[in-house]
Amino acid sequence: MSVGYEPKILGFLCNWCSYAGADLAGVSRFEYPPNARVIRVMCSGRVDPVHILEGFKSGADGVLVTGCHPGDCHYVSGNFSTERRVEIMKKVVNKIGIDPERIRLEWVSASEGRKYAELVKEYTDSIRKLGPFPLNEISDLLDAAIGAFGSERVRWLMNKQLEEIEPEKAENVIITSIEREIERYQLFQILEKGNSTVSEMAKQTNLPSDVIVQHLIALMKQGTAAITAEAEHEYIYTLSR
Amino acid sequence: MKDEPRVGVFVCHCGTNIGGVVDVPEVVEYAKTLPYVVYADRNLYTCSEEGLNNIRDTIKEYNLNRVVVASCTPRTHEPLFRVACQEGGLNPYLFEMANIREHCSWVHHDSKEATEKAKDIVRMAVARSLWLEPQEEPELEIKDSSLVIGGGISGLVAAISLADQGFKVYLVEKEAELGGLVRQLYKLYPTLEDTSEILNPHIEEAKNHRNIEVHTSTTIKDIEGYVGNFHVTAIKNKEQIEFDVGTIIVATGAWNYHPPEGNFQYGVLDGVMTQLELEELLKEGKLERPEIIVMIQCVGSRVGEIWSYELVGLFHSQATRLLSKILGARGSEEGWAYCSKICCMNAIKNAILIKEQFPESEVTILYQDLRTYKEYEDFYRRARKLEVRFLKYIYEIPPEISEAPGNKLRVSFYDPFAGEEMSIICDKVALSTPLIPSKDGILLAKKLKIPLDQNGFLMEAHVKLRPIDTQIEGIFLAGTAAGPKDISESIVSAKAAAARASILMGNKVIKTEALTAVVNQDLCIGCGLCEELCPYGAHIVKDGKSTVIEALCKGCGVCVVACPQKAISAKHYTDDQILAAVKNAFTEQLT
Numbered sequence: 164m165s166v167g168y169e170p171k172i173l174g175f176l177c178n179w180c181s182y183a184g185a186d187l188a189g190v191s192r193f194e195y196p197p198n199a200r201v202i203r204v205m206c207s208g209r210v211d212p213v214h215i216l217e218g219f220k221s222g223a224d225g226v227l228v229t230g231c232h233p234g235d236c237h238y239v240s241g242n243f244s245t246e247r248r249v250e251i252m253k254k255v256v257n258k259i260g261i262d263p264e265r266i267r268l269e270w271v272s273a274s275e276g277r278k279y280a281e282l283v284k285e286y287t288d289s290i291r292k293l294g295p296f297p298l299n300e301i302s303d304l305l306d307a308a309i310g311a312f313g314s315e316r317v318r319w320l321m322n323k324q325l326e327e328i329e330p331e332k333a334e335n336v337i338i339t340s341i342e343r344e345i346e347r348y349q350l351f352q353i354l355e356k357g358n359s360t361v362s363e364m365a366k367q368t369n370l371p372s373d374v375i376v377q378h379l380i381a382l383m384k385q386g387t388a389a390i391t392a393e394a395e396h397e398y399i400y401t402l403s404r
Numbered sequence: 405m406k407d408e409p410r411v412g413v414f415v416c417h418c419g420t421n422i423g424g425v426v427d428v429p430e431v432v433e434y435a436k437t438l439p440y441v442v443y444a445d446r447n448l449y450t451c452s453e454e455g456l457n458n459i460r461d462t463i464k465e466y467n468l469n470r471v472v473v474a475s476c477t478p479r480t481h482e483p484l485f486r487v488a489c490q491e492g493g494l495n496p497y498l499f500e501m502a503n504i505r506e507h508c509s510w511v512h513h514d515s516k517e518a519t520e521k522a523k524d525i526v527r528m529a530v531a532r533s534l535w536l537e538p539q540e541e542p543e544l545e546i547k548d549s550s551l552v553i554g555g556g557i558s559g560l561v562a563a564i565s566l567a568d569q570g571f572k573v574y575l576v577e578k579e580a581e582l583g584g585l586v587r588q589l590y591k592l593y594p595t596l597e598d599t600s601e602i603l604n605p606h607i608e609e610a611k612n613h614r615n616i617e618v619h620t621s622t623t624i625k626d627i628e629g630y631v632g633n634f635h636v637t638a639i640k641n642k643e644q645i646e647f648d649v650g651t652i653i654v655a656t657g658a659w660n661y662h663p664p665e666g667n668f669q670y671g672v673l674d675g676v677m678t679q680l681e682l683e684e685l686l687k688e689g690k691l692e693r694p695e696i697i698v699m700i701q702c703v704g705s706r707v708g709e710i711w712s713y714e715l716v717g718l719f720h721s722q723a724t725r726l727l728s729k730i731l732g733a734r735g736s737e738e739g740w741a742y743c744s745k746i747c748c749m750n751a752i753k754n755a756i757l758i759k760e761q762f763p764e765s766e767v768t769i770l771y772q773d774l775r776t777y778k779e780y781e782d783f784y785r786r787a788r789k790l791e792v793r794f795l796k797y798i799y800e801i802p803p804e805i806s807e808a809p810g811n812k813l814r815v816s817f818y819d820p821f822a823g824e825e826m827s828i829i830c831d832k833v834a835l836s837t838p839l840i841p842s843k844d845g846i847l848l849a850k851k852l853k854i855p856l857d858q859n860g861f862l863m864e865a866h867v868k869l870r871p872i873d874t875q876i877e878g879i880f881l882a883g884t885a886a887g888p889k890d891i892s893e894s895i896v897s898a899k900a901a902a903a904r905a906s907i908l909m910g911n912k913v914i915k916t917e918a919l920t921a922v923v924n925q926d927l928c929i930g931c932g933l934c935e936e937l938c939p940y941g942a943h944i945v946k947d948g949k950s951t952v953i954e955a956l957c958k959g960c961g962v963c964v965v966a967c968p969q970k971a972i973s974a975k976h977y978t979d980d981q982i983l984a985a986v987k988n989a990f991t992e993q994l995t
Contacts, residue, residue, distance in 0.1 A: 189506025209961030
């Protein structure tokens with residue numbers, strides 16, 4: 164690790180428990196490393212996966228989301244929504260090259276000043292071990308993920324109670340669907356920059372060409388993409404708006 | 405950003421609390437370099453009269469349309485600074501705080517590091533402030549009438565208590581008679597007075613009270629609206645009646661559990677009955693001679709695993725599961741995990757009644773643990789003096805009941821103290837069964853969007869701090885609808901519910917939350933995900949569009965993150981505002 168590397172931590176703190184817990188750490192003068200920049204939200208349930216990913220894009224090496232303990236949420240069940248979203252997110256980001264430890268959800272109550280101080284210390288150390296966020300390496304993928312997590316399909320999947328499906332099955336369906344959505348956004352980004360062919364897209368994304376073709380068919384069905392020309396036995400795809 | 409922002413930044417020394425660690429002048433100079441910041445200065449104490457005057461005057465002098473105070477936590481000082489902004493002519497929601505004390509100078513000792521962090525915190529606050537918008541706190545009128553659902557002892561007491569204060573009360577009872585479950589009881593512990601002595605005066609008073617409109621044989625069909633303005637539709641003898649109320653008290657009570665047929669030989673052998681059925685025999689004078697009676701405690705209660713005290717929303721599947729459990733109470737052996745709290749006292753009461761009427765009777769109470777708390781200890785000792793026998797059995801080996809010669813019953817059980825199998829030949833066996841959630845309570849909870857606890861009772865807003873309120877503003881819980889209670893506890897909760905409701909109605913208006921969710925009607929497709937997720941029932945989907953009832957919304961923002969169309973935004977916590985802080989957390993320049 165580079166000498167003197169100081170990790171940058173972005174924290175989302177719910178107003179009622181965790182922010183108050185952080186206040187108590189202050190009142191109690193519990194010292195902790197100055198690496199975290201925190202944002203107060205009313206409920207951890209207000210933290211959008213997009214906010215977390217934007218945090219990485221803005222330079223964070225780790226994002227810490229804290230809320231009230233289960234059962235203590237000021238808004239009854241907001242933290243359950245957060246927990247579900249973060250759990251799914253961690254599994255998805257792992258597949259695009261972001262260590263899931265870079266996203267951490269913890270419960271900190273208004274009385275847990277010491278816990279907050281220790282959490283920031285421990286999390287800073289843990290991110291220090293992981294090193295800087297590989298922003299340059301995965302910046303395109305990160306953008307695709309930001310697009311995907313803001314998309315209609317992913318927001319549905321992350322928030323709808325799928326009672327009819329067994330929980331493990333449901334989770335698999337959700338995670339693969341989000342991965343597919345990220346792939347689709349990768350292609351979308353390429354087409355945004357200009358026309359492209361399947362082989363070019365395969366080169367840029369490392370995705371198998373049959374997967375790319377499937378996505379292009381879907382994008383064409385949506386009316387988002389179209390074949391506009393043919394060159395050297397390949398179709399040229401264009402973004403249509 | 406609609407108007408060109410003009411931000412004023414006030415950095416506080418807080419004596420030496422901040423100034424002792426953070427280089428305040430450096431932070432001020434830094435703030436001055438940020439775009440849109442037209443004024444930045446420091447105060448020894450920004451919260452002092454002098455500091456607040458400075459804010460008021462500077463707003464006018466510099467024509468500020470955003471104010472950022474870098475000092476302590478907004479959790480304590482935000483209201484104070486907001487008022488100062490308002491007095492300076494600025495909408496209080498155009499104010500933003502940068503917490504450089506609790507989150508900085510108090511927890512970091514290195515002056516350089518703390519100063520750098522303080523600058524970052526100020527930059528984030530300024531960035532966020534650029535996106536702030538003025539907000540209003542709407543006022544809402546509260547109708548001075550109340551609906552009390554359930555005409556048992558809790559409903560009666562709550563209705564009378566509200567009516568005595570001058571509020572109009574609609575008391576709705578589904579049965580033809582008022583009185584509820586208490587009507588089936590004979591005498592009440594610990595005073596042993598007749599139930600009618602307590603119940604009848606209340607029924608008469610409710611019926612004759614000029615402020616109470618009693619509707620028996622009436623069921624609730626629909627309740628629309630929100631705190632202060634509920635519209636109630638009820639069915640009374642097949643006819644529809646409608647009225648408007650400001651508050652609602654739910655006093656739907658509880659049911660008494662019946663063991664499934666064959667369990668403890670209930671419904672199979674004559675002489676095996678529930679404790680309540682035994683009490684009805686006593687009431688009707690059908691216990692005509694001394695008998696040998698065995699009472700078995702904890703039948704159908706304290707069974708199985710206790711779920712952790714986790715709050716759950718009213719998911720459809722859970723409600724359905726609970727309903728089938730309740731309706732199948734006669735057929736399922738599932739039982740209930742909690743202690744029903746009143747059964748020990750009830751059994752002792754009936755034992756005393758029997759022993760006092762026929763001293764030659766033999767009464768044995770088989771218990772797992774005996775719970776006669778507070779002054780009820782006296783009552784327990786009184787039973788012991790009357791030679792009521794208390795014997796312990798263990799949960800793993802429940803007593804068995806079989807036929808015995810001469811039309812008698814044999815109760816066999818393992819006594820852990822004696823360490824051996826015992827059996828008692830008796831005439832009657834009374835099974836002490838718990839109070840369980842009522843079907844009506846669960847259906848009503850669903851209608852009103854009140855969460856249920858894991859057992860199916862209506863859930864209070866906070867188990868310790870708000871035991872009478874529900875999550876839905878303007879709706880309160882009285883009596884056993886919220887869990888097992890005895891008469892005195894039910895009355896306490898009924899009076900508390902009346903007091904809680906009267907606070908709302910007495911004030912006539914309430915200020916509602918300014919920070920609510922808003923639905924962009926053009927983007928909304930009416931999918932209903934927000935309605936499903938909202939813990940307060942604030943989202944209503946009608947005609948393919950969702951709207952937020954501001955009076956119900958608490959502004960948590962869970963729906964905002966869920967909305968597939970991104971049609972919902974949270975006032976004062978919009979994506980733009982949050983992302984402004986995110987994007988400026990680690991850059992030197994404001995972006």
